[in-house]
Amino acid sequence: MSADLGPALALLHRLINDKNAPENCPEHFAADSELCRLYDDLAKIRQAFIALAAGDLDRRITLKGYLAGVVKTLQANLKHLTWQTQMIASGDFSQRLDFMGDFSKAFNSMTEQLASSSRIIREKEAELQAINAGLSQEIAARRQAQAALAESEAHYRNLTENMQDVVWVLDAGTLRFTYISPSVVQLRGYRPEEILAAPLEAALTAASAAEVRAMVDAALVEYRAGRGLPAGYTTAEVEQPCKDGSSVWTEVVTHWVVNDRSGAPEVHGVTRDITERRAFQEELRRQATIDELTGTFNRRHFLAGAEMEVHRCVRHGPPLSLLMLDIDHFKQVNDTFGHAVGDLALQAVAAALTRLLRRTDSLGRLGGEEFALLLVETDLGTAEVVAERFRAEVAAIDLHTDDGRPVPLRVSIGVTEYRPVADTMSMMLFRADQGLYQAKKGGRNRVVSVP
């Protein structure tokens, strides 16, 4: 190495190795313009590298030439890389590098992976959106269904709470009511919560409760054996106690249902007040069996009952007696005092006979002023005695018209009894009628028996 080049080389080495090397060529080298130009160019390249190392990509590199071009290329690449990174950050995963060797491979692998992940995320997002859309539709449909259900429930609640019939649900396992409509207050005086808190027995008479319990137990046995619940609807009339101590007759329509939620069998029912219907039925029954004027059995009902007693005698044997009774000179009563008094006379005779009648005997008006009496477990002799009492009781009737005139009442009676073995009601009526005829013929106000 030339001794003259020593300081210049040391200067250049300092530029390479010394952090504190001067930015410009030192003045004491100014005479060597070639050295200073080299120094200044290298210093510019040094400054460019220092800036790049510090992350300053905007430092303008004014130097030209190959080495400066290399630094500019590096600066341009890094700036392009920065821009690409910004594009990636904005979601553009198509960015690729092809000018930075292994880093390019890693970078491209990263963006490909990001693109792949992004695609998967988008696909998943699309799936989720589709699911969300489906869920939204489902939710909308369910909301509509819930709204419709709520409307329907409100409708039926309104219906059940305002109807007279009582709607209820009975848990078959516990025999407790789980629902009962408010109309139960009108029916029985109890509030729904009182019914729900009380056992089944409180809602029914003891007999009805026993029947219901037996019916439920039998159904549960079948159900637990896998043979299902009873199908169809069952109707029954039961007597139910009321809060005021009275009772009410109701018709109960029930059917079995398996609870949707619990799976437990339960009985759904509708209870209706049938007091009026039963009264009407009773009235119909009364009208069908009772003589309106006298309150005794009418002819048809009396004869039907008498026929049954005769059949009983055929099976179990006598005694059984039949009396036929006719008011004497009844036509004269009507003609003399009028039909109104005639009716009073018929009522008075019926009342007198009824007073003496045993609970097991029966009295019927066969027509006009003619009555019949059936005396069970009574032989002919006793029947004659009873007939005489009847006759005397009638004769003792103290009937007067409104204007105070006395209305004398007498009766003739024919008596017969059941003849073993093949007697009939028709034959007994015939014989009693013969006795009556003989009593009339014998002067009336008397008893004649025809065995």
Added chain:
Amino acid sequence: MSERKYAFSWDLIGDIELGRPNLGPTTRIEVYRLLQFVFRDVLEQRFGSEVTDELFYAAGKIAGNEFYKKFCSGTNDINEFVATLQSVLRELGIGIMRVESADIERGSFVITISEDLDCSGLPELDFEVCVYDEGFIAGLMESFTGKKFRVKEVDCWCTGDRTCRFTADVVADN
């Protein structure tokens, strides 16, 4: 000018496939540069250097407009536009374009072109020669944004593949 002979149209380029069934659509770069530099020579002699550069800038701008319409239209997304442009420029052997910065809101861009068709491999000069490229980039940017751009080659350096750096800025009186 009463009647023009050379108003640009892609029809003027002709049917290359038909006309060059054996030689195909490419030629050597020196032939392209021969054409460009003799034009510079003639134009400079006739009109001077400044006018020559202006003519080249204007020609490049028409080329950029037409190039955009033929190859890069169809998207309003800047990223997609850049990606398409990079791809087409590389595919047609025009250059390797890279973006150093892009400020969409301010309309300010810095891009580099490496292995440029016009200048890569030229000897190092004391002046920037890529005025045709400047006009070309301005035409592209104007076509894409609908705004006037001023493009300037700010750095032209020799690295063996001669990379050029351009700034493209929206003209304030747009």
